[in-house]
Amino acid sequence: MVFEFPKNFYWGSATSAHQVEGGNINDWSKWEKANAKRLAKEAKEKWQPWQQKRFPEMFNPGNYISGQACDHYNRFEEDFDIAKSLGHNAYRFSLEWSRIEPEEGKFNDKEIEHYRKVILALRQRGVEPFVTLWHWTNPLWVREFGAEENKKFIFYFNRYVKFIVENFKDLVKFWITINEPTSLIMNSYLMGLWLPQKKSIFSVLRIYKNLAQAHNQTYDEIHKIDPSAKVGFANVLIFWESFNKNSILDQLGMRLGKYFSNQKFLNLTKDKHDFLTCQYYFHNRIKFPGKIKNENKEASDLNWEIYPKGIYHILKDLQKYNRPIYITENGLADVDDSKRAKFIKDHLFWVAKSIQEGVNVRGYFYWSLLDNFEWDKGFWPRFGLLEINYKTLERKVRPSAYFYRDICIANGITEDIMSKYKNLLE
Ligand code: BGC
Numbered sequence: 162m163v164f165e166f167p168k169n170f171y172w173g174s175a176t177s178a179h180q181v182e183g184g185n186i187n188d189w190s191k192w193e194k195a196n197a198k199r200l201a202k203e204a205k206e207k208w209q210p211w212q213q214k215r216f217p218e219m220f221n222p223g224n225y226i227s228g229q230a231c232d233h234y235n236r237f238e239e240d241f242d243i244a245k246s247l248g249h250n251a252y253r254f255s256l257e258w259s260r261i262e263p264e265e266g267k268f269n270d271k272e273i274e275h276y277r278k279v280i281l282a283l284r285q286r287g288v289e290p291f292v293t294l295w296h297w298t299n300p301l302w303v304r305e306f307g308a309e310e311n312k313k314f315i316f317y318f319n320r321y322v323k324f325i326v327e328n329f330k331d332l333v334k335f336w337i338t339i340n341e342p343t344s345l346i347m348n349s350y351l352m353g354l355w356l357p358q359k360k361s362i363f364s365v366l367r368i369y370k371n372l373a374q375a376h377n378q379t380y381d382e383i384h385k386i387d388p389s390a391k392v393g394f395a396n397v398l399i400f401w402e403s404f405n406k407n408s409i410l411d412q413l414g415m416r417l418g419k420y421f422s423n424q425k426f427l428n429l430t431k432d433k434h435d436f437l438t439c440q441y442y443f444h445n446r447i448k449f450p451g452k453i454k455n456e457n458k459e460a461s462d463l464n465w466e467i468y469p470k471g472i473y474h475i476l477k478d479l480q481k482y483n484r485p486i487y488i489t490e491n492g493l494a495d496v497d498d499s500k501r502a503k504f505i506k507d508h509l510f511w512v513a514k515s516i517q518e519g520v521n522v523r524g525y526f527y528w529s530l531l532d533n534f535e536w537d538k539g540f541w542p543r544f545g546l547l548e549i550n551y552k553t554l555e556r557k558v559r560p561s562a563y564f565y566r567d568i569c570i571a572n573g574i575t576e577d578i579m580s581k582y583k584n585l586l587e
Pocket residue numbers: 177180340341344397440490528535
């Protein structure tokens with residue numbers, strides 16, 4: 162064994178409803194239609210020449226409309242068969258609130274039936290469902306009253322969660338209340354990139370509070386319905402460093418960044434986590450006040466730096482909370498699959514090292530099972546273990562997915578696996 166993982170480790174991948182299902186009518190789908198042309202136009206300033214050349218679809222407004230996405234809504238059994246054949250024993254996905262409660266207070270039994278089938282399909286294949294209750298999208302009526310910015314959100318979200326958990330408590334053990342509150346806050350309310358495109362520190366603070374209360378209340382509510390349930394939220398964690406270790410200002414920038422991105426929501430929801438999560442994508446070396454100066458020796462198609470060791474520091478940081486940890490997202494956009502296998506191996510190396518040093522990591526979910534709709538960037542970034550042909554909706558297993566399969570099955574990385582996939586790892 163090159164490195165080994167604990168017994169009963171969960172190996173899988175993750176998706177979210179709006180990014181893969183297709184056919185959703187919610188606040189995001191509405192925003193996409195209104196903004197597709199603008200986003201296609203702005204691609205020229207946003208992306209570097211090599212990216213523009215490689216992904217000309219970024220200039221097409223259609224790229225920015227989720228539409229039928231991967232049609233996972235109808236093809237989930239096919240996708241789960243593939244996931245199972247790839248050695249996965251867990252799958253993280255989200256429920257789409259706008260399907261379940263399209264009008265205020267009117268819950269749709271047919272959609273509950275649909276998600277019951279989805280969860281049963283996983284169970285029948287021996288795949289543990291990790292269910293996200295809210296991955297950023299809202300029914301239109303929720304957006305009308307201001308969604309997460311309005312305190313009412315807490316009441317309605319809680320009522321929706323109660324309904325869900327009552328329906329599925331016999332089938333689901335792991336619940337994730339909210340996906341990456343800080344990514345949403347930063348993109349939607351500080352940088353003005355995502356709907357409702359605000360740049361307001363007051364909104365930022367209000368939403369931290371509302372989402373934390375929403376988490377805290379639903380945490381209690383879920384436990385009232387099912388005391389044995391395991392509840393947490395999905396936390397994006399950035400590895401922060403100061404650009405100049407001797408600069409007090411850079412240190413301050415680093416601490417502020419770390420506090421707002423990694424820490425604040427955890428503090429606001431203290432004691433309401435049965436497990437912690439880590440969604441790792443970013444390393445930020447910060448030069449005061451807010452410039453990010455990374456070396457970017459290696460980068461993904463989105464030009465996000467690949468920095469595997471960061472996950473080790475983050476996991477070591479989480480150790481003090483004394484809770485089981487699940488890595489509920491980690492992945493990269495890599496259309497030709499030339500970096501994915503090495504990316505997975507290198508990140509898992511640092512995860513394994515943290516485990517050897519006593520960190521209680523119990524699962525790893527690669528983002529994502531499928532290529533999917535990457536929010537304001539649309540379809541061009543390709544995160545999937547499976548490649549999607551968006552015209553025919555055909556799924557094709559990428560070579561790195563077989564490498565990951567062998568790791569899942571071996572519950573570790575062996576010399577044999579390393580030599581079998583030597584070509585992919587160079
Ligand atoms: C989100 C996903 C997103 C992924 C890659 C995470 O922040 O939860 O929805 O697709 O990162 O950007």
